[in-house]
Amino acid sequence: MNLELLKSAQIGDLSLKNKLIMAPMTRLRATSNGVPTDVMAQYYAQRATAGLIITECTMVSPMSLGYMNVPGIYSQEQAKSWSTVCDAVHKEGGLIFLQLWHSGRVSHSSLLDGKMPLAPSSIAGTGDLHTPTGKHNLETPKKMSLEEIKEVTQQFGSAAKLAKEANFDGIEIHGAFGYLIDQFLQDVSNHRTDNYGGSTENRSRFALEILQTVCSVWDSKRVGIKLSPSNTFYGMGDSNPELIFGYLLSELNNLGLAYVHMMRPTPEDLKAGQTIVDTLSFARRFYNGTLIANGGFEKIEAETVIETGLAELVSFGRLFLANPDLPERFRCNASLNDADGRTFYGAGPDSIKGYTDYPSLAETLARG
Numbered sequence: 001m002n003l004e005l006l007k008s009a010q011i012g013d014l015s016l017k018n019k020l021i022m023a024p025m026t027r028l029r030a031t032s033n034g035v036p037t038d039v040m041a042q043y044y045a046q047r048a049t050a051g052l053i054i055t056e057c058t059m060v061s062p063m064s065l066g067y068m069n070v071p072g073i074y075s076q077e078q079a080k081s082w083s084t085v086c087d088a089v090h091k092e093g094g095l096i097f098l099q100l101w102h103s104g105r106v107s108h109s110s111l112l113d114g115k116m117p118l119a120p121s122s123i124a125g126t127g128d129l130h131t132p133t134g135k136h137n138l139e140t141p142k143k144m145s146l147e148e149i150k151e152v153t154q155q156f157g158s159a160a161k162l163a164k165e166a167n168f169d170g171i172e173i174h175g176a177f178g179y180l181i182d183q184f185l186q187d188v189s190n191h192r193t194d195n196y197g198g199s200t201e202n203r204s205r206f207a208l209e210i211l212q213t214v215c216s217v218w219d220s221k222r223v224g225i226k227l228s229p230s231n232t233f234y235g236m237g238d239s240n241p242e243l244i245f246g247y248l249l250s251e252l253n254n255l256g257l258a259y260v261h262m263m264r265p266t267p268e269d270l271k272a273g274q275t276i277v278d279t280l281s282f283a284r285r286f287y288n289g290t291l292i293a294n295g296g297f298e299k300i301e302a303e304t305v306i307e308t309g310l311a312e313l314v315s316f317g318r319l320f321l322a323n324p325d326l327p328e329r330f331r332c333n334a335s336l337n338d339a340d341g342r343t344f345y346g347a348g349p350d351s352i353k354g355y356t357d358y359p360s361l362a363e364t365l366a367r368g
């Protein structure tokens with residue numbers, strides 16, 4: 001099949017062998033100290049035929065922790081183990097960006113050594129989390145001081161430096177999914193009255209300052225950002241999402257980024273009345289650069305997105321999770337392995353079930 005998806009592409013100065021991006025996915029296979037494990041290197045290397053891999057969300061500090069066994073990039077030990085992951089992917093001819101993340105209010109004091117989670121305002125998100133002391137609802141977070149805002153911005157900068165030392169090809173700032181940057185953007189979670197709340201300009205400040213900081217470490221051509229203007233995860237929402245996300249997307253034009261990675265709403269988000277239905281067309285109205293489409297795309301729909309110019313690239317989560325050789329399967333029009341939801345989130349470090357044991361097409365054929 002002569003799919004556009006399988007043709008090469010350019011992101012900034014990087015040449016991608018195809019337009020299939022492996023989407024960031026939380027898999028929880030790191031140690032309890034956030035150190036990447038050997039199975040993570042194997043998992044990512046297995047998927048090196050993606051045009052680009054974007055890693056799972058990775059903590060920029062201990063306070064970024066939202067889930068047990070997520071990896072971090074704030075210590076030398078973590079960076080060193082990440083370099084093993086990068087080497088394994090590069091050896092297979094792949095490219096890999098690290099997703100930098102702060103969970104903000106999507107956390108719990110029992111994950112944070114008794115400290116309260118940080119957020120723009122003292123407003124709890126909805127939902128619950130697994131913690132060492134069982135399942136807990138999200139707590140009412142501590143409103144960040146101006147000092148703490150500066151500190152977190154600097155943590156993104158330090159993490160970006162370590163990502164460079166670890167030999168990543170670039171970084172993605174996680175501005176989506178109801179985590180800290182998203183909490184600053186949207187007014188359901190940001191009631192501040194200082195320079196970081198209120199107007200669209202003020203609510204975008206945190207995201208833009210983080211981007212400026214990491215772009216002093218990395219060439220901006222190697223920096224992307226992920227946004228989810230219509231997703232309601234953890235109680236997210238905004239009284240005028242067109243305004244805040246339109247403003248932010250316009251401002252991003254000044255930075256010369258590698259790409260903007262746009263999530264589309266889920267059926268539940270649409271039922272909840274979210275108004276930006278077509279996030280790609282929306283982004284195109286404001287942003288002139290490269291777009292990656294994300295959100296449960298299948299092959300034919302993804303191909304249409306590329307052919308009609310709605311986005312330059314498409315990222316796949318579940319399909320890459322269950323099919324390490326997804327581009328090859330698309331090429332041969334082969335059947336796909338089903339993803340097993342029971343093993344999405346690891347039973348701790350080194351648990352390979354539902355992680356590195358999905359067979360490649362060749363393995364399936366060999367088994368008959």
Ligand code: PHB
Nearest residue numbers: 024025026057176177226
């Ligand atoms: C995402 O990039 O959309 C993403 C990553 C990790 C999560 C959730 C969402 O836990």
